[in-house]
Amino acid sequence: MTDCTEPRPAQAADHRDGEGQEGMPIGHSSAGPTPSQTVGPYLSIGLTWAEGPYVVAADAPGAVWLRGEIRDGAGEPVPDALVETWQADPEGRFHTPGFRGFGRCATDDDGRWAIRTVKPGPVEGQAPHLAVSVFARGLLHRVVTRVYFADEPQANDADKVLATVPQQRRHTLLAEHDDQGYRFDIRLQGDDETVFFEL
């Protein structure tokens, strides 16, 4: 058997245009972006890691739990979803050594998820926020939202992205602080549907 890094036959090295090249496997178009498909109900097999929910260590300065639940248009919990977060460090920097910035957590049987992280610093003048992807059975592609923090009212008022969100829906993007950390529930559909973004 060959190794992944071993040099390959010419047709494997460059067949960007797909058709008409000798040796190109038949029936496979590489003409454009690959479509998305749902993660399906068994996503936890492939997409969960033991350390996934821990963006930072428990004893990291400012470590806090961000948690919530996901519900569908009937108000039922979504037990087969995955939340992923991507964020800057507390100084607003990405890719700093020792700071992964990425968290992922599948929902439990009650639709709940939790990620241990730190509040990010401001990036390019925006209010502190996390970028969030939600995957689930029944979602043919991910939906994207942002977690802002309700205890940053001045920064939120000046945030250019929040300004594009209708005032009556902005609260769906605000994590509220309680005695267990920050809470951010996600409603996929229905009254109080979470604001989702198009990239």
Next chain:
Amino acid sequence: MTTSPHPPLLSPGYKSTVLRAPRQQPILLPHSLGELTGPVLGEGPVVAGDADLSVDGTAEAQGQRIIVHGQVRDAAGRPVADQLVEVWQANAAGRYLHKWDRHDAPLDPHFAGVGRTMTDAQGRYRFVTVRPGAYPWGNHPNAWRPAHIHFSLFGRAFTQRLVTQMYFPDDPLFAYDPIYNSVPEFARDRLVSAFDLSATVESWALGFRFDIVLSGDSATPMETPA
């Protein structure tokens, strides 16, 4: 007119979309640094042997051994190097190792159905596994999913994140599958791997090629394609 290759979130033939697809229009998000960067996961989550699903220690999984390989590129055709690729799948009998899968088909004690690897400098990846079986699901009467392998890719930026499914050539179940058919017709064949004789290893395993092209831009300086 849309040219997006992605399926609409509300695709009623796939019943689970009806209560889960958001109904409000998404708000266009201008890309800032947070969107144009993404996690660099490196080798962290990958353990030696993770790219071979067909063996559990020294015990072989049941089923037809296959090799699945391909190249990950961005929308401009540049290889996406050194990035995590995650896969998961049913076993050869069409059964997932998951508490909710109650399909009356045997579990294989030597097949967990999960794999991870990193793309190389040319964006290439390679897994050894067994061909997954088709399996029934409850979407509509006599519904069966075409055999598939789930793929998860990060790319270089938050904008490029992709989860998809790879199918096998000429599956007769394509015509009946609302998940496959949720994709606009012009892009469906991008989900179908190609039999690849050049990757087939004599007297050992069939090869299939599945190239993946990620949508979305990134801020990371590009390496020159090799």
